[in-house]
């Protein structure tokens with residue numbers, strides 16, 4: 198796999214778009230795709246929302262072509278959320294094929310944009326979401342884009358709960374992260390940026406809140422200070438296509454971050470996994486040798502050897518020596534060198550013959566002595 202082997206410059210960037218229902222993910226994906234088409238850099242678009250009614254853009258891969266969400270609900274007796282989870286699980290079992298499609302297209306598309314279900318937890322906290330994210334991130338530079346409805350975040354408590362969610366996704370995916378504050382055509386995102394950069398301003402906004410969670414929110418904003426300091430934030434209006442240039446600047450920084458910090462970690466994980474798999478294979482082979490060795494020793498077929506485990510399976514097959522000629526011809530071990538096998542039988546026979554001849558000769562010359 199080219200991407201996996203470190204040819205990072207040709208590998209497409211996977212942009213995983215997550216966000217609460219109605220935040221504008223699909224509209225954002227649509228605008229992003231249009232923007233890239235306009236720059237003669239068509240992206241590869243993947244829709245992972247099985248319950249999407251109308252996809253406003255042509256997707257290269259659409260989960261709805263592979264899994265019929267309503268059928269899944271009927272067949273398994275599930276509600277809408279269960280149906281989405283199960284559809285995604287079914288799709289994840291075939292994600293290796295999606296990976297192959299992406300690999301094939303990696304010279305034609307610089308970006309792979311992935312739209313996810315509105316029920317955000319279905320993706321972020323499900324096994325299939327983890328499988329898909331890890332499959333992408335272990336082969337391609339991958340970035341999580343968290344789309345927020347900026348107009349709904351003007352309340353500091355709602356803003357904080359959204360940020361806590363974003364933070365939890367960052368911890369879960371462990372990937373470079375961009376927060377897209379969408380719908381800036383309704384309200385500019387500068388208030389949110391100020392809240393993140395200046396603790397006092399956020400406290401002032403909170404002072405107008407009288408609910409019991411305001412104290413907790415105050416403490417939380419201190420806790421999130423570290424999270425805010427390294428966060429990439431972009432204000433966007435998906436309907437007006439504004440802020441996209443800034444988004445691509447942040448995306449390029451996030452890709453650098455992936456190459457610098459995340460790729461070595463994924464490479465390390467891949468090597469650990471490979472080592473563990475090799476060790477497992479070796480152990481299985483050793484068991485096989487032992488098993489075959491004990492069978493042959495019990496059957497006394499190991500002529501001239503008292504250490505069965507010292508031989509490999511092929512050597513044990515070579516010394517099996519119990520088939521008659523006809524069986525031997527029909528056996529499926531045609532690749533065995535029969536001459537070698539015959540030689541191994543002939544050698545002790547020839548040794549016996551010379552010994553017997555020598556004894557006969559000594560007996561015959563004895564009387565004349």
Ligand SMILES: Nc1nc2c(ncn2[C@@H]2O[C@H](COP(=O)(O)OP(=O)(O)OP(=O)(O)O)[C@@H](O)[C@H]2O)c(=O)[nH]1
Nearest residue numbers: 218219220221222223224314315379380434435436
């Ligand atoms: N004013 C404004 N409305 C927007 C913007 N982006 C999306 N919307 C509207 O927000 C609503 C939801 O947009 P979608 O793109 O369907 O949001 P989504 O996150 O994909 O929704 P789910 O599929 O339910 O997860 C639609 O009515 C959009 O027209 C924006 O930048 N500004």
